Amino acid sequence: MKVLFLDQSGQLGGAELSLTDVAKHFRDQGLVYLFEDGPFAAKLTAERVPCKVLQRPRLSISKDSGLLQGLLSIRQLLPLVGEVVKTAQTYDVIYANTQKALVVGAIASILARKPLVYHLRDILSAEHFSQMNRRVAITLANMCATLVIANSQATRQAFMDAGGSPQRIKVVYNGFEPDQYQGQPPLRTVLQQQHAIQEGFWIGHFSRFSPWKGQHVLVDALQYLGEEAQVLLVGKALFGEDDYVQFLQAKMQDYGLQDRVHFLGFRSDIPALMASCDLVAHTSTSPEPFGRVIIEAMLAGCPVVAAKAGGVTELIEHGKTGWLCPPNNPQKLAQMIGECQRQPQLRQQIADQARVQASQTFSLEHTNQTISGLLQQHVRRSTSS
């Protein structure tokens, strides 16, 4: 089966890393069309996944920018539609991975008479999107997509709450290759030298910088923790939120925490970094659709404390495979981190249980087989109708 994937971003966010894993499975028969050049195209090429950056006038696309903005720039999107329609003639299905890809994919699917699949990786709630954005996404999905793949039950529920059709949505969790996360040599000595991190209790935070990802909640929590607690912030502002990085740096200065908060930038050695931490903290202040970093930490053998909202509650069983903390509550977070710090045996036990659970439940092989089966079913259905 030939799949034409569409994604609006040139950056490596979770949606793009997950799509890479799906597209690898279809690398002999698939093509990824991107609306922007950048590290994502480089990663696909390195993974031998055919990809092409669509030629178009410069569009200021950011991950969280409005769909309305996307629609208003319809004149810029139209050339993309034309090219997608032309290419789609030799493909069985169009697979939209982001919201602007849905806009282009929906129009192209009608013109090319090809089925459209929408991989929904966002919680379509008022906390994340304007009413107009939600309405456009739901209308296009209901009208044009034969299948919507949600990355969690929380994502599926929000889709239906916003008016999405329950008949066409299926939940498929992100998949991972456990081998890639296990047996990683810890980088503690190297990190101590390169980033002047003191020995102690290392709390890793792995995420793009964005206010709702809540790096500030962890910095606030650090005030309540002893000197040995060190925070490693891994990631960068992928979608233009540089003001937030400045805000964090000012906060660190105000609290006098410059020596205990370390910015490591965007990294591609996530498993080894996670294996070097004593704890991974996930601190999103709005419901997380899935939370790849949580499963990655589990597979790397690092215990996780995560914000109790959205898809996260489907990934962690509190007190058994990690800890769930009320979102946006630095005091409570500090208290949970402190308890975790004082109990190394419990930490190890939780990490061991989480590793087994994550390896069994979130295998990439299973995810790709499920997606492949769903695509075949929907393509068959659309050719026979």
Ligand code: UDP
């Ligand atoms: N990530 C990375 N390098 C970094 C920071 C994050 O490769 O420096 C990866 C991380 O390992 C995870 C993804 O980015 O696979 C983030 O996915 P998640 O679902 O946690 O959040 P999203 O970006 O989709 O909101």
